[in-house]
Amino acid sequence: MKMLRLLAVAATxxxxxxxxxxxxxxxxxIKIIVSTSAGGATDIMARILGHxxxxxxxxxxxVDNRAxxxxxxxxxxxxxxAPDGYTLGFANTGNITINPYLFKSLTYDPLSDLVPIGPVGxxxxxxxxxxxxxxxxxxxxxxxxxxxxxxxxxxxxxxGTTPDLTGGEFARRAGLKLVVxxxxxxxxxxxAVIGGDVQFTFVSMGPNFEFVRNGxxxxxxxxxxxxxxxxxxxxxxxxEGFPAFEMSTWFALFAPRGTPKAIVEQLNGxxxxxxxxxxxxxxxxxxxxxxxxxxxxxxxxxVKADAVKYEQIVREAGIKLE
Numbered sequence: 001m002k003m004l005r006l007l008a009v010a011a012t013x014x015x016x017x018x019x020x021x022x023x024x025x026x027x028x029x030i031k032i033i034v035s036t037s038a039g040g041a042t043d044i045m046a047r048i049l050g051h052x053x054x055x056x057x058x059x060x061x062x063v064d065n066r067a068x069x070x071x072x073x074x075x076x077x078x079x080x081x082a083p084d085g086y087t088l089g090f091a092n093t094g095n096i097t098i099n100p101y102l103f104k105s106l107t108y109d110p111l112s113d114l115v116p117i118g119p120v121g122x123x124x125x126x127x128x129x130x131x132x133x134x135x136x137x138x139x140x141x142x143x144x145x146x147x148x149x150x151x152x153x154x155x156x157x158x159x160g161t162t163p164d165l166t167g168g169e170f171a172r173r174a175g176l177k178l179v180v181x182x183x184x185x186x187x188x189x190x191x192a193v194i195g196g197d198v199q200f201t202f203v204s205m206g207p208n209f210e211f212v213r214n215g216x217x218x219x220x221x222x223x224x225x226x227x228x229x230x231x232x233x234x235x236x237x238x239x240e241g242f243p244a245f246e247m248s249t250w251f252a253l254f255a256p257r258g259t260p261k262a263i264v265e266q267l268n269g270x271x272x273x274x275x276x277x278x279x280x281x282x283x284x285x286x287x288x289x290x291x292x293x294x295x296x297x298x299x300x301x302x303v304k305a306d307a308v309k310y311e312q313i314v315r316e317a318g319i320k321l322e
Contacts, residue, residue: 118271
């Protein structure tokens with residue numbers, strides 16, 4: 001009997017020593033470090049998710065924008081934060097699955113030092129050309145580019161970014177030799193196409209929908225598995241003879257390595273049920289963000305597969321940054 005009492009006391013002490021997260025999480029504000037400056041798609045989705053987490057938990061959230069070095073500054077801070085669920089990172093495809101192969105040296109490993117929690121949405125890419133060009137279809141544009149190699153150039157939206165690598169991959173698969181004109185971001189790249197200085201680029205539909213609608217830009221193909229409801233007349237690359245040519249940018253939540261699985265799963269639940277929030281859904285639709293609902297395990301598999309894909313694309317492109 002005495003031994004049983006001792007065991008009971010020991011068990012009670014062990015329960016009392018259980019970490020705080022196992023009893024209740026969160027109990028204080030959550031910081032979300034975002035890999036871009038305020039105003040872009042990454043930042044918008046981080047704020048939508050942060051607001052949702054606050055609604056669900058009653059705890060405030062803080063968005064900390066740390067733009068620079070293609071997201072490496074932000075994700076390095078997340079990787080080195082305490083793995084307690086109170087410092088999280090919000091990143092996009094390039095930050096996690098392209099940067100490890102694009103940069104010669106990093107102070108952290110995005111694929112091993114960060115835990116994928118879950119995505120909030122994805123933005124597919126569309127090939128757009130200047131609306132005054134004679135090509136009406138992707139096949140016609142490829143024929144035009146091959147017949148006029150000195151007249152067709154590509155607006156690269158930031159060296160090593162998803163749109164930039166997509167353009168290079170398209171040119172390789174289509175057998176095109178193009179002049180690449182580099183720009184610092186998609187906005188100036190798109191402006192150059194609209195102005196006729198460059199003939200085509202890859203863009204998301206959100207900020208460019210009106211240009212496509214009024215004919216200033218002509219969307220020839222979508223790098224998606226199926227046509228998008230907001231662009232039903234734009235065929236997919238697969239329909240145009242480019243199977244498995246799917247390129248998009250996902251936006252997702254990450255945690256430092258070592259974050260308790262219970263917390264990771266709880267946060268993944270928020271990334272999934274935010275899709276059902278009427279206000280969040282309205283904002284997603286207004287910015288042409290496609291919902292992406294995945295379990296933590298499913299999203300981890302996506303990250304792994306994308307890393308394999310982009311390692312090959314970066315290697316074939318021959319790009320390396322300091």
